Amino acid sequence: MLDAIDRAILRLLQHDATLSVQAVAEQVNLTTSPCWRRIQALEDQGYIRRRVALLSRQPLELGVDVFVFIKTNQHNDRWLNDFTEAVLAMPEVMEAYRMSGDVDYLLRVVVRDIDAYDRFYKQLVSRVKLADVSSSFAMEQLKYTTELPV
Known part of the structure; x- marks a missing residue:
């Protein structure tokens, strides 16, 4: 406690x-x-997982956040393992969630520009069979923090 x-x-x-x-x-x-x-x-006790440096995205030219909404008709362990391996291997994926509701998975992807996202998208769909993929590009970041409310 x-x-x-x-x-x-x-x-x-x-x-x-x-x-x-x-x-x-x-x-x-x-x-x-x-x-x-x-x-x-x-x-x-696992309260502190690791200590890291938070990098500034602008000098690295990684200014585009893309939210990727994924639907699948494959709901089995093998597909999930393949999908998880693909997501873990793609450094552009900053966050990945299995969701409830209309969308099965949500990814937050950080890339340089739309062309870089297009390359990411092609790589993703070549690795895993997906029923539907839709993307939304963030226009403005209103809040971003890594600090949990403790």
Whole structure:
């Protein structure tokens, strides 16, 4: 069970994973050793999966978000394994979800431009049999965060 200090540590590390243990400890009113033990425990318990750098998309020329809505008429383990392998192998896929409702799967894909999306689309449909694929291009990003509400 997380207490208020654990939650504060998680909020701080979500905002800036480069903070030193000493800096985190100061902000949560602990000494360094107990703070370090708490961080280690949060990692061991799976609250912290990994620490990463968040890259800026504009200098990398990856400014297009595409939401890909997929329908299939194949609802079996083999197809799902093939689809999952294909999605995992395509670095443009940032997120992939199995959905309820009218759409079976939803992907968020990040690419440079429409031509890059077209290449992605052709690669996807060549790897997995799909009943229907439709795409929507995001016009503007109103909010984006990686910070969970803890």
